[in-house]
Amino acid sequence: MNVTLRLWRQHDQDAAGRMVSYGVDGISADMSFLEMLDVLNEQLTAAGDDPVAFDNDCREGICGMCSLVINGIAHGPEGRTASCQLYMRHFHDGDTIDIEPWRSPSFPILRDLIVDRSAFDRIIQAGGYISAPTGAAPDAAAMLVPKKDADRAFDAAICIGCGACVAACPNGSAMLFTGAKATHLGALPQGQIERNSRALAMGNQHDAEGFGGCTEIGECTAVCPVGIPLDMISRLNGDVLSALRHNST
Amino acid sequence: MSMAVSAAWGMAKDRACALSLRLVRSPDRSYGEVMVVSNGTGQRSRALRSSVLLHAVMAVSGLIMVLFLLAHMYGNLKIFEGRQAFDGYSEYLREVGEPLLPRTGVLWIIRVVLLISVLVHIYAAFTLWHRSRAATAGAGGWRYETTKNRRGVQRSYASFTMRWGGVVVGLFVIYHLLHLSADYVAPGGASSSPYQRMVNGFSIWWVVLSYVIALIALGFHLRHGVWSAFASLGGNSSVARRRGLNQLATVVALLILVGFLIPPLVIFAGWVR
Numbered sequence A: 001m002n003v004t005l006r007l008w009r010q011h012d013q014d015a016a017g018r019m020v021s022y023g024v025d026g027i028s029a030d031m032s033f034l035e036m037l038d039v040l041n042e043q044l045t046a047a048g049d050d051p052v053a054f055d056n057d058c059r060e061g062i063c064g065m066c067s068l069v070i071n072g073i074a075h076g077p078e079g080r081t082a083s084c085q086l087y088m089r090h091f092h093d094g095d096t097i098d099i100e101p102w103r104s105p106s107f108p109i110l111r112d113l114i115v116d117r118s119a120f121d122r123i124i125q126a127g128g129y130i131s132a133p134t135g136a137a138p139d140a141a142a143m144l145v146p147k148k149d150a151d152r153a154f155d156a157a158i159c160i161g162c163g164a165c166v167a168a169c170p171n172g173s174a175m176l177f178t179g180a181k182a183t184h185l186g187a188l189p190q191g192q193i194e195r196n197s198r199a200l201a202m203g204n205q206h207d208a209e210g211f212g213g214c215t216e217i218g219e220c221t222a223v224c225p226v227g228i229p230l231d232m233i234s235r236l237n238g239d240v241l242s243a244l245r246h247n248s249t
Numbered sequence B: 001m002s003m004a005v006s007a008a009w010g011m012a013k014d015r016a017c018a019l020s021l022r023l024v025r026s027p028d029r030s031y032g033e034v035m036v037v038s039n040g041t042g043q044r045s046r047a048l049r050s051s052v053l054l055h056a057v058m059a060v061s062g063l064i065m066v067l068f069l070l071a072h073m074y075g076n077l078k079i080f081e082g083r084q085a086f087d088g089y090s091e092y093l094r095e096v097g098e099p100l101l102p103r104t105g106v107l108w109i110i111r112v113v114l115l116i117s118v119l120v121h122i123y124a125a126f127t128l129w130h131r132s133r134a135a136t137a138g139a140g141g142w143r144y145e146t147t148k149n150r151r152g153v154q155r156s157y158a159s160f161t162m163r164w165g166g167v168v169v170g171l172f173v174i175y176h177l178l179h180l181s182a183d184y185v186a187p188g189g190a191s192s193s194p195y196q197r198m199v200n201g202f203s204i205w206w207v208v209l210s211y212v213i214a215l216i217a218l219g220f221h222l223r224h225g226v227w228s229a230f231a232s233l234g235g236n237s238s239v240a241r242r243r244g245l246n247q248l249a250t251v252v253a254l255l256i257l258v259g260f261l262i263p264p265l266v267i268f269a270g271w272v273r
């Protein structure tokens, strides 16, 4: 199949960017979206042009590096699918496909489709840890974790930190990511000691990075490649409010 | 026993590698630019200015106004009991609490609570509006070049009209207070009887129309606002709860919409005169 790509080209952080059109021929429906971009880049390189820069690593939906807004939807039209797991069979011969980077002032565009997501790292640094005693490994059954809590923590821990939630949010909020990270630790007994201080620190860092507030619209969950549910945000809200009520931090 | 802080998650490390790769790509960016993360002191006072807290404040003030609306709607429906009952209820609102409180004491307490709620609600709304514009380069959900899927994947009409819809409701409240409460704007004729004020006003088509439009805007505002208020306060605890809270919001919005629409419409139809 043949497709026309309109994609964002920007030389570096300070340059002005623009949408540029390219035709790509000989695409197989079995190719992944990123393989299709590889074909484009081979074409561009052969013609002596600059290849298009885009982030990717695992190409199996687990690392969170791929980050494309495809036809206006973060990670493209398929639900619960990272850009790298999207296949060309979801498109048609002759389609025009618009590809843009995540757009958020807190994620500066480094080049073309690559953004700097280190704001997320700083949110993690602010509170995404637990205090644990060092020394010999603790007895495996010393701390029992109820199944319900383990499941909840796991549902939160699967967040791959891609940033699609920010890209999709009309408020530019990163509350789904922050909520998932706070819930991941806060749902477990080991994470209780810092539960209040974690909620405050991560919530504050979220704001300091310039992300907007959550108005419970839900675009984030709809595009999240792993389906982090919206209630993770409400849980973070509840934790911040309870930390403010209890004067322990 | 020594305590060690253990990074709970590998991403920070992976991203550090990714960051250095990016630095190779764009050598002008140095680690010196990386923003400092602050832990520890001052977190409480910073959290008092956080978006989370502003949303909680909006939620509480909004829910207070919803409670008022339900009571107000109940009062309006007394129109069916006739002029005496309706005007008597208005008089009762002024006398209630006497002699413990002076005349209109309770009414003034309600007015002050509502005024504070409205002001706080508006302050939080505009502060958050400003933050969300800053976080989207002023373009909100329209910040992409593409014109495809501009309405997102699943967002509702109610959810993306909260801000302008709120402005419409606010302007309506001013108009409405000048009309039926202050008797200052008096289409159809002023009157010292609240019952008569309603009948005079709602006999005119454009007055009815203005109320209908404003109430529909209010209905949408509450449809998203009631759900959002509970979620902002930490009440959305599961996927099932999300569905339940949205159903509750639909019920509250419809109840208030229909309950408030009935009096103007029956007066306009001539069933109550």
Ligand code: HEM
Pocket: B069, B072, B076, B090, B093, B107, B111, B114, B169, B173, B176, B177, B180, B181, B194, B198, B211, B215, B218, B260, B261, B263, B264
């Ligand atoms: C069809 C819809 C409505 C009707 C027929 C209606 C009717 C009235 C009437 C007759 C009064 C004067 C009561 C008196 O003087 O004893 C009043 C007062 C008031 N209404 Fe409404 N109302 C409606 C909708 C609303 C809405 C949607 C709001 C708020 C968003 C609202 C807020 C108020 C307030 C704040 C007062 C003033 C109470 C006071 O005097 O302190 N009303 N309304």
Ligand code: SF4
Pocket: A158, A159, A160, A161, A162, A163, A164, A165, A166, A176, A177, A180, A220, A223, A224, A225, A226, A227, A228
């Ligand atoms: S919550 Fe979902 S969309 Fe947001 S960063 Fe995590 S995996 Fe990506």
Ligand code: FES
Pocket: A055, A056, A057, A058, A059, A060, A061, A062, A063, A064, A065, A066, A082, A083, A084, A085, A160
């Ligand atoms: S490249 Fe790893 S998740 Fe897409």
